[in-house]
Structures are given as structure tokens and as C-alpha cells.
Amino acid sequence: MMRAWTLPILLALCGSALATALALGGNYGTAATLLLVFALLACLNSPLAFPKPISALEAQRRSAADGRPVVFWRPGCTYCLQLRIRLGRSARQLHWVDIWRDPAGAAAVREANDGNETVPTVVVAGRPHTNPDPSWVREQLSSST
Template sequence: MTRAWILPVLLVVCGSLVATTLVVRGFPGAAVPLLLMFVLLAGLNSPLVFPRSIGAVEAQRRSAVDGRPIVYWRPGCKYCLRIRLGRSAHRLHWVNIWRDPAGATEVRAANNGDETVPTVVVAGRPHVNPDPEWVRAQLSPST
């Protein structure tokens, strides 16, 4: 859990330090937008941006029942942000590989030992960093 928050916390701390330095040097007008930018980046890279993750075993079980794709992801991955899919995101099963060792194992098995994300599994077949439009097309209208 804590590993997922390292990047967002570092972004807020760095932004705070830079903003404080700017205020001390007499540039408070520049400090505010800069701090807001760092906080926004922290939010985008936090676990809060993605739908609630479940374990790999549970995701596989649910996918076998409902046919929905599984997305293996990790916080801080800009490609995972791209595949988030807005409102369609809840129609996928999300597995955070930093929180679930079984998920990390699945991703390594699909990527020759690398933890390359997003890895999307559709009908038991992994796809590495697929186009978001392709992922949307994999979602059946009934899900």
C-alpha cells in the first residue's frame, strides 16, 4: 500500500519545497500555480484516480463469470492513466500489481519477466499497452 503512495507524496513534498522557496524569495504569485500543478500531478499518479483494485485471483474469477477484461496497472504509470477510459473504467477489473503479488506474477509471466503495464487480459490472452479504443471495443454492451 505504501509503495503506491511514494510518487504522489514525493510530488507534494517537492512542490511544497519549491513553492516555499518562491514565497521566501518574494514570488508568491508564481508559487500558487506551481504548487497546484504539483498537487494535480500527485493526484493523477495516486491510487485515487483508478477504480478500486481487486486481487488477481478474484479478477480472474470475476472475468471468467462476466467476460470483462482485466487491467493490470500500477500508480504512476502514464500509459495506465491513458487507458483509464473515463466512465468505462468501472466495466473492467483492475489489479494494482504493487498491491497484489499474484498480479505482478501474472504480468511478469505475460511479459517475459518484465512488469510492463498496462497489461490487459481479454479472454485469457494478455495484451501489453493496448490502445484505449481497442479496449473500449472489447467491452460488451451488456457489461
């Protein structure tokens, strides 16, 4: 759990330190802007930017019932963040598995990617797809509902 928050906490601390240094030097506008940028980066790289993760077993069960894709991801992954942002609101309809929280999810990703924990890995109808195009994922989602 703590590993998922390491990068956002480091971003927030670095942003605070830089903003403080700039503010002490009299650059209040730059300090405020920099602090906002680092806060945004911290939020985007935190688990808060993603729908609530579930276990791999629960995601597979739900996917079998409703046909929606399962997305294996991890906090701090720029490709996962890019997929999440480009999917927009439809991302909430997918089943998200944080491989840092779920060892079974990490094992499923390693099995699909020749032993590597390459994310995002999207499973559609039991077939894994590594780092797929977001528009393709959106198509899979619309065809499943």
C-alpha cells in the first residue's frame, strides 16, 4: 500500500520545498504556480486518479458476468495514466486491478507478458493485450455493454 503513495508523496514534498525556497526569495507567483503543478502531478500519479481497484479474482468474476475488460495497472505508470486520461469517464466502467496491491494480479500480468510486469495490460474475453490503444479499449467496452 505504501509503495503506491511513494511517488505522490515525493512529488508533494519536492514541490513544497521548491515553492518555499522561491517564496522566501520573493517569487510568490512562481512559487504558487510551481506548488500547483507539483500538487497536480502528485494527484495524477496517486491511486486517487484511478477507479477503486479490486482483486484480480473479483475482476475476472465481474468481467465474466458483464463482459467488460479488466485493466491491470500500477501507480506511477505513465502509460497507465495516459490510458486512464484518454478513456475519460468510460474508465469507470472497466475493472481496474492494481498489481502492487494484488499479488495475483501481478502474477497474471507476468504470465501474459513473458515474466515482465508490463502495464497497462488489458484483458478482454480472456485474452491479454499489453498497452493497447485507448480507442480500441473504448470500442471493446462499448461492444461489451
